[in-house]
Each structure stands twice: as structure tokens, then as C-alpha cells.
Amino acid sequence: MNWYVVYTKPKWEKKVAEQLKNRGIACYCPLITQVRQWSDRKKKVEVPLFNSYVFVQLADSERNAVFQSVGVVRYLFWLGKPAIVRDEEISVIKKWLDLSDGTDISVGSVQVGDAIQLDSGPFSNQKAIVQEVTNTHYVLVLESLGCVLKMKYK
Template sequence: MNWYVVYTKPKWEKKVAEKLNEIGIECYCPLITQIKQWSDRKKKVEVPLFNSYVFVQLQDTDRNAVFQVAGVVRYLFWLGKAAIVRDEEIVTIKKSLTNTNISEISIVPYKKGDKIKLEDGVFSSQDAVIQEVTNTHYILVLESLGCVLKMKYKKESF
């Protein structure tokens, strides 16, 4: 049996996985725990690792059975065929989610006054101090060279 990827309505991943299990279809919806903050409280909630995706394991001939469940939109396709996920990839996802060494990962953009070491480009391995941060670029001071560098960045990388 192959693992396929089912595309669901937004925010329906857990409901779809529960209903698929009820009708006897083996499925996997990887969940992670996040801390959500509201104006009056913080709460730990389980959210899907992949938005709008649920993995299902079934025979190719039984693929239409998933459409009995409300919230299922379609299968994910790759090169004109339903995308197949290997067993090893599902096992890898499960192992990575049970790894307790990772507590929380967050990406924080640089801020004014941070000292950094440039890793590539013309000025690689130079130390710099961030003088200014805007929506599109950083202004860096390269003290060892006595110059100021304006560096663009893509906002979506943060």
C-alpha cells in the first residue's frame, strides 16, 4: 500500500484525519505543539505540521474512498499523477516529531547594534555592526575596512 497526500479545507486537517480513521482508512496528520497567545492568556495547542495536508495509506484502487469525508478537497499531484510518499519519509517525520531535544525554534531578525560575521560574498569573513534596519535592507558598518555596506534582504525570509 502507498501513502498519498490528501489536500483538505483550511483548518480541517485534524477533523479529516479523525473521520478517515472512523471509516477505516489509515491516515497520519503530523501535529506539533505551539504556544498560542490571546489577549488574556497563553495556551498550548496542537497544530498540523503541514497546513491542509493529511497522509493516507491505502490501495490505489481504493483512493476514491477518502471523498466520503467532509473536508477532503483532492489529492496532491506530482507530474500528473497522485503524489506518493515513501514509507521512509513518513517514518522520518514521525521520528523527528518524537525528538525531545528540540524545545522551540524561532527565527529572529537582526536588530540595530548586533555584531555579525559576513559568511559569503565579496566581504566574506568580515565583522560588521548593524547600524540600521529597514523593511528592505540593512546598513552595516565594516570597521576593519572603514566602510558602510547597504545589504538588501527578502522580507519573507523572516
């Protein structure tokens, strides 16, 4: 069975994932913990890693079952076909989120446009292109995963 990307209404990712699980559809909504500040307090909240996206694993013939859940808008398409995410890519996302020690990743002197290969952390052995370098972080494009990674350095 393939992993597909479902586009949801804004801020409905967790609700859609819960509805899909209740219907017996295997799904994955990667969550990260962030500290949000209100005028009177700070609070840790779990927010989706990818806004308005939930990954679902089901057979091609069962793809329409997700539309029974409120909040599902459509599938994400790539080149006219529903985008398929490989199992390895889902595993990399899970592995990265499971690392709780905040693995430090250091990069030597790099410039925008350099092609590098990450040699440590959850994205080890992934090739990336440096998109931005600032005083506090690097922005890397991981083409094989189709995502942008922002990494702080100390």
C-alpha cells in the same frame, strides 16, 4: 500500499484525519505543539505540521474512499499523477516529531547556496541546501523530502 497526500479545507486537517480513521483508512496527520497568545492568556495548542495536508495509506483502487469524508478537497498531484510519499519519508517525519529533547543542531560557517549534509538529529545523513542564514536560524531545503526546514541555533 502507498502513502498519498490529501489536500483538505483550511483548518480541517485534524477533523479529516479523525473521520478517515473512523472509516478504517490508515492516515497520518503530523501535529506539533505551539504556544498561542490571546489578549488575556497563552495556551499550548496542537497544530498540523503541514497546513491543509493529511497523509493516507491505501491501495490505489481504494483512493476514492477518502472523498466520503467532509473536508477532503482533492489529492495532491505531482507530474500529473497522485503524489506518492515513501514509507521512509513518513518514518523520518515521525522520528523527528518523536524527539522531545529538542536536539541541538549546529552548523559551521555556511553561506546561502551551500550544499551540506546534516550529521546529527532526526534528519541525519540528509543532504540540504542552505536557503537563508539569519542571526537566529537557518533555512534549509531538503530536496529528498521535498520540504523546507527552519532550524534555530543558540
